[in-house]
Amino acid sequence: xxxxxxxxxxxxxxxxxxxxxxxDRLSAILGRPDVVSPQxxxxxESQPERFDVVDDDLIIxxxxxxxxxxxxxxxxxxxxxxxxxxxxxxxxxxEPLVRGQSLYLSADQQHLLAAxxxxxxxxxxxxxxxxxxxxxxxxxxxxxxxxPPPNWxxxxxxxxxxxxxxxxxxxxxxxxxxxxxxxxNDKNLATVQTSTITLSRLVFHCFSERRxxxxxxxxxxxxxxxIPIWPIKTENLxxxxxxxxxxxxxxxxxxxxxxxxxxxxxxxxx
Ligand SMILES: [Zn+2]
Numbered sequence: 001x002x003x004x005x006x007x008x009x010x011x012x013x014x015x016x017x018x019x020x021x022x023x024d025r026l027s028a029i030l031g032r033p034d035v036v037s038p039q040x041x042x043x044x045e046s047q048p049e050r051f052d053v054v055d056d057d058l059i060i061x062x063x064x065x066x067x068x069x070x071x072x073x074x075x076x077x078x079x080x081x082x083x084x085x086x087x088x089x090x091x092x093x094x095e096p097l098v099r100g101q102s103l104y105l106s107a108d109q110q111h112l113l114a115a116x117x118x119x120x121x122x123x124x125x126x127x128x129x130x131x132x133x134x135x136x137x138x139x140x141x142x143x144x145x146x147x148p149p150p151n152w153x154x155x156x157x158x159x160x161x162x163x164x165x166x167x168x169x170x171x172x173x174x175x176x177x178x179x180x181x182x183x184x185n186d187k188n189l190a191t192v193q194t195s196t197i198t199l200s201r202l203v204f205h206c207f208s209e210r211r212x213x214x215x216x217x218x219x220x221x222x223x224x225x226x227i228p229i230w231p232i233k234t235e236n237l238x239x240x241x242x243x244x245x246x247x248x249x250x251x252x253x254x255x256x257x258x259x260x261x262x263x264x265x266x267x268x269x270x
Contacts, residue, residue: 008074009126009136010083010143017075021124022066022167022199023087029098030066030167030200065124066167066199072126082143083119090116097239100158100201105229105237111147113156113204114230118148121195121206124169131173133193135210151212154230155219157203157245157253170196170254174215174261192217196254203250207257219256224249 006014073079090112096103097113105113122139125132141149148154159166173190192209194217205226207217220226225245227237245253252259 008078009072009122010078010139011074013074013077015074015076016071017073017079018069018071019073019079019083019123020066021068021070021127021169022120022197023091025091025095026066026098026199029095030064031165064165064167065169065197068127070123070126073123078143082146086112086115086119086146094199094202097156097158097202098200100240102238102240105239107232107235110229110232110234110237114152114154114232115142115147117154117197117204118142118152118206118230120197121208124195124197125171125173125193127169128171128173131171131175131190131193133173133190133210134208138208148206148230149208150231151208152230153207153217153228155205155226155228155243156239157205157225157227157243157250158240159198159201159203159250160244161198161247161250164200166198166200168196168198170194172257174257192257194254194257196250198250203245203253205253215261217257217260219253219260222260223253223256226253 006016008014008016073083093103093105093109093113094116119142122134122142125134138149138152141147172194174192175190189210191211192215193207195206197204197206203226205219207219209215209217220228223245225243226249227234227239227243229237
């Protein structure tokens, strides 16, 4: 990946530093378990109005997701600057959620949580650079505005899986070559992505696309226990009550992009 040669993927400055993808403070809650983190990569080929999944690749990486570090962000302006400030502000919200505590989330807290979640998804995607679908414009938007881009959708869930130390990342990048008319896609660029991140009792799921409306992602109709926090819909959200999901729900959610791609493909063939 070109940016890893020395320029920050958010601001373009040199002076990269090794950065935890997930705040190190969460290690106190999540421990340092010796687990594997599965990642599914997805590639599709398409004609206008439909596409076929032609290849998928499950990659098992050693080590819990939350202890991973990447060297893609500059030290001064980003890592120790606005990113740390965002983490500090958001920690009073995400720490109770990771612990599974009851919490009513105000609109402001949802806003903060959505910004923090999108920041993690943007950084984590560099573990899967071949299928990266998040644009520079989206990263710049978060950096400048302190909130996810308007074309992002983010959900939360309260995870009831057996493993309290679950820490995992599942990324799907979808390549839609037929979108050539809006973006240069000669490099087989992924255009749609979902990131599903589990941190003990907190699951968050981010969807973004380079071209708004290119993919009908109706995941809310299909998945139990997810609650939207971006765009903000509810003033006061009881996340634990509204968003309980078991392991099967979470696994379905993390696989939903290929699932819905297949369904969309089938529908368009009717
Ligand atoms: Zn930077």
